[in-house]
Structures are given as C-alpha cells and as structure tokens.
Amino acid sequence: MKIKEHKIDSDHVSIDEIDKTSGSFEEGLPDTIVIHYTAGPSVSSAVNTFKDPSVEASAHVVIDHDGSITQLIPFNKIGWHAGESSWLDRTDLNNYSIGIEIVNAGRLEKTGSVWRSWFGKTYSEDDVLRAVHRNEEEESWWHVYTEKQITATHDLCRNIMNAYNIKHILGHEEIAPGRKSDPGPAFPLDKLRNRLLHSNRKDQGEDDADKKTGVVTASALNIRSGPSSSTSTIAKPLSKNTKVSILKEQNGWYNVEVKLRGWVFKEYIHNTE
Ligand SMILES: [Zn+2]
Known part of the structure; x- marks a missing residue:
C-alpha cells in the first residue's frame, strides 16, 4: 500500500x-x-x-x-x-x-441468547464483547x-x-x-x-506499564470488565501460560490485553519483561 x-x-x-x-x-x-x-x-x-x-x-x-x-x-x-x-x-x-x-x-442489546444491533441484525456470542466504554461506568455489549x-x-x-x-x-x-x-x-x-x-x-493517558508483558500462572484466570472481583467476566477464563500485554495497574489488578482487554488479579500473572 x-x-x-x-x-x-x-x-x-x-x-x-x-x-x-x-x-x-x-x-x-x-x-x-x-x-x-x-x-x-x-x-x-x-x-x-x-x-x-x-x-x-x-x-x-x-x-x-x-x-x-x-x-x-x-x-x-x-x-x-x-x-x-x-x-x-x-x-x-x-x-x-x-x-x-x-x-x-457498535453497541448491541442482548435479547435472550442473541445480541441485536439497532438496525435489527442478530449476532452470536463470538461476535460480542462485554466492556465498559471509556466515557461510561456501566457495561454494555459491543460488536467485535x-x-x-x-x-x-x-x-x-x-x-x-x-x-x-x-x-x-x-x-x-x-x-x-x-x-x-x-x-x-x-x-x-x-x-x-x-x-x-x-x-x-x-x-x-497510558503510562510506561503498557510495555510490560506477562504469562498466566493460574490454571484458569478470570478476565473481568473492571479491577474488582465484583465485576463480570468478559470471556472464558485465560488458561495457564497465556501471554498477555500489561497495559495498566490499579488496586492490585492488571489491565491486560490478549485478543481482548480486561482485568485479571495480578497475583496470577508472572511478569516476563
Ligand atoms: Zn463517528
């Protein structure tokens, strides 16, 4: 190009x-x-x-x-x-x-077991991400x-x-x-x-922490929408030895990026860089 x-x-x-x-x-x-x-x-x-x-x-x-x-x-x-x-x-x-x-x-609404766009198209679980928008406080569903x-x-x-x-x-x-x-x-x-x-x-607004990487040490590590165990999980748990990019740290949690971005308890990440 x-x-x-x-x-x-x-x-x-x-x-x-x-x-x-x-x-x-x-x-x-x-x-x-x-x-x-x-x-x-x-x-x-x-x-x-x-x-x-x-x-x-x-x-x-x-x-x-x-x-x-x-x-x-x-x-x-x-x-x-x-x-x-x-x-x-x-x-x-x-x-x-x-x-x-x-x-x-864009933003999707969950209806039963499918997700629907404002123009009426439906999407399956593989097509959606649950996350909090940077300008909002509540979670929504988003088309990947x-x-x-x-x-x-x-x-x-x-x-x-x-x-x-x-x-x-x-x-x-x-x-x-x-x-x-x-x-x-x-x-x-x-x-x-x-x-x-x-x-x-x-x-x-990103600090130097975004250059760090790590690997998961727990056998199954929940990945959540926020830095707290009261927030919902956004995908299947990460399995042991999954590589992650560490973007931010907050209250003992790392914000990491795999194929998606969410929060994991930092005790179960071994820093590799
Ligand atoms: Zn626009």
Whole structure:
C-alpha cells in the first residue's frame, strides 16, 4: 500500500470518489486521524450513505470486515466525519483530520441468547464483547472488530503517517464525548496509537506499564470488565501460560490485553519483561 497524490495506490483498494468535502486542508494539515465505526451492517450501506447527497456526512475511507478499503475522499480534502467536536484547544476536528470508518454495528442489546444491533441484525456470542466504554461506568455489549480490520487500520494509519505529519490518533468518542461512542471498547485504540505514536504516549493517558508483558500462572484466570472481583467476566477464563500485554495497574489488578482487554488479579500473572 502506498499513497500517491493523496489516494491509496493498491490493487486491494477501491477508489470511489465523492464530492462531499469542504475543500483542501490548510498548510501543514491534516495532522490527526479520527477512528469511527459505521454503526451499520455492511460496507455498501456505509458507502451508499456517504454518497447520498441528502446526508451531510462523509469520510475518507471505509474498512470492511475483510479488511478491504474503499477510499471516498482524497487525503488532502476536508471530510465531514467529526461533526461538533473538540480536542485540546481545537474545535471542528474535520478541519484537521482524516476520518477512517470501520464497518461495525457498535453497541448491541442482548435479547435472550442473541445480541441485536439497532438496525435489527442478530449476532452470536463470538461476535460480542462485554466492556465498559471509556466515557461510561456501566457495561454494555459491543460488536467485535475482525483481526483483518484491526490490521488494515494499523497498516493504513502507518501509510498515512508516512505521507502526512500525523500527531494525534483519536476516537470519535474522545472528540465528541457524550454524543458519540465510536469506535468503542471493542477497538484497541490505545494500543494502536501507542504503537504508532510512541512519543505521544504520555499525552494519551497510558503510562510506561503498557510495555510490560506477562504469562498466566493460574490454571484458569478470570478476565473481568473492571479491577474488582465484583465485576463480570468478559470471556472464558485465560488458561495457564497465556501471554498477555500489561497495559495498566490499579488496586492490585492488571489491565491486560490478549485478543481482548480486561482485568485479571495480578497475583496470577508472572511478569516476563
Ligand atoms: Zn463517528
């Protein structure tokens, strides 16, 4: 993947240019990437919405479940993905940022033994994650992202960073808290930006603990949504010798990342780094 004349140059990327922009970025911009979920069922529903002239929304790219990318707006043009937003001393983040939309249903409701999106599609246990949103206190159910989507997002961000002077990678939920919940806790946003923006790690609220790793020493270790045994488990227990990345420590618990992120009792983690 390469970026040529503000468009992704790759056989695996389709370019489907739309005219919903506010013109070119100012000199030195964009310097920010904003990550979103589409809150929809498919790439076609997202692209059709962005193409609809009656909808005042657009984004630079959409990433499908299989990791394939559709680019709608060249990266030097201002899109309409952030809406009313603020970050540090800035407002209206559209004027600073590239918008990446990932096809994902967002928050799900549990009904009986299935989970349902706002648009009526149902999901099985493998498709859901129970977690507390960074802007909330109660747990919700979230549609999981595919590994291919996460890898494609990482690769795309890295390529965008090679072409532009990117300083911030943010979630829509961080620039419009209360109004927006995307990309939500199922997306590894902190990990993504820590990997891509090392020098900004402290600004992003993560301390150096996020470099540590460990292995599980208990035969079965509950992984929970919060740092307390009164919070619910979010997946099957981790088995002995599972490798984890340790992101944070709080009250004797580690926040770890395996394929998902949750809290385990730290006594049962042996630090390996
Ligand atoms: Zn959004």
